[in-house]
Amino acid sequence: MGIEVVVEGLTKSFGSQMVWHDVSLTLPAGRISVLLGPSGTGKTVFLKSVIGLVRPERGRVMVDGVDMVNSPDRDVFRARKLFGVMFQDGALFGSMNLYDNIAFPLREHTRRSERDIRGIVTDQMERVGLGGAGDKLPGEISGGMRKRAGLARALVLDPQIILCDEPDSGLDPVRTSFLSQLLVDLNAQIDATMLIVTHNLDIxxxxxxxVGMLYRGELVGFGPREQLFGSRDPAVRQFLSGRVTGPIGMSEEKDAADLAGEAAEGAVLPPPPELPPLLQPSAGLPPRRASETAADPRLATATTATLPVVHLPAGAAGEPS
Incomplete structure (x- = not known):
């Protein structure tokens, strides 16, 4: 059973560079959440802050009564065992075969016998579609298989919270679809709380x-997916449509002159993207928890950035990039 993660007023900087400030949200227990945002907005830093690998300057992250930001290290280490992390590159040891990579957390953090470990590893490898591949080295398999091996390793300690850092990176659309279905199926099977950091709009x-989105150091809303995909925020609309016209530029945001030029050309706000049906678990698995259609006040505590209103030309601006 997944557990709730409560983030309150989180602020992080590296020297004089502010990454994000006053970020507040609640990851609801047993549900899947996604964090979007342009490159360089600190999504991976946020993920590391949730698990206590990066310490923000202010705020707190409450997990099972432990503050992952301010509690003593021994308490943070204990609470970290509630997490499973799927790293962007799989983070596999190149000299170990897949079986030993996946068994590594069990050997390091438990006193289970090798017989028990074999049963757990075999079950998780079969769950992610890697049955029979335990003898292969990471360099001998595809990127998609490495991703699934990383996910299997994240599952072996029976986590209640699963964090996925850009699980789709380097995958083609077909493998991304398979991975999406796998994540939904896992959520239905083990009911873990999940947070996925991604650029992929299909996911x-x-x-x-x-869904929530980081932009210009702030969280631009967080709540049911219908809420973000129906937003009138110009940065959200631009990001979801993949267009070049809008406040987001190559260096995260455009300067005032560029924005003024676009406004002078009579740009209009693009329509919200059509929201496809929610992906359901595969046949024979339990149904996923019903998606909320109305915002729960506890789930919509994020600050909303004051952004310049930028419009796109009607029927213009090309296809999504």
């Missing part, structure tokens, strides 16, 4: 119950 529109 963001079909996999999660809740």
């Amino acid at each position: 963001a529109s079909t996999v999660p119950d809740h």
Whole structure:
């Protein structure tokens, strides 16, 4: 059973560079959430802050009564065992075969016998579609298989919270679809709380119950996916449509002159993207928890950035990039 993660007023900087400030949200227990945002907005830093690998300057992250930001290290280490993390590159040891990679957390953090470990590892490898591949080295398999091996390793300690850092990176659309279905199936089977950091709009529109977006150091809303995909915020609309016209530029945001030029050309706000049906678990699995259609006040505590209103030309601006 997944557990709730409560983030309150989180602020992080590196020297004089502010990454994000006053970020507040609640990851609801047993649900899938997605965090979107342009490159360089600190999504991976946020993920590391949730698990206590990065310490923000202010705020707190409450997990099972432990503050992952301010509690003593021994308490943070204990609470970290509630997490399973699927790293962007799989983070596999190149000299170990897949079986030993996946068994590593069990050997390091438990006193289970090798017989028990073999049973657990075999079950998780079969769950992610890697049955019979235990003898292969990471360099001998595809990127998609490495991703699934990383996911199997994240599952062996029976986590109640699963964090996925850009699980789709380097995958083609077909493998991304398979991975999306796998994540939904896992959520239905083990009921874990899940947070996925991604740029992929197919994942963001079909996999999660809740979605948020980081931009200009702030969280631009967080709540049921219908809420973000129906937003009138110009940065959100631009990001979801993949267009070049709008406040987001190559260096995260455009300067005032560029924005004024676009406004002078009579740009209009693009329509909200069509929201596809929520991806359902495979046949024979339990149904996923119903997606909320109305915002729960506890789930919509994020600050909303005051952004310049930028409009796109009607019927213009090309296809999504």
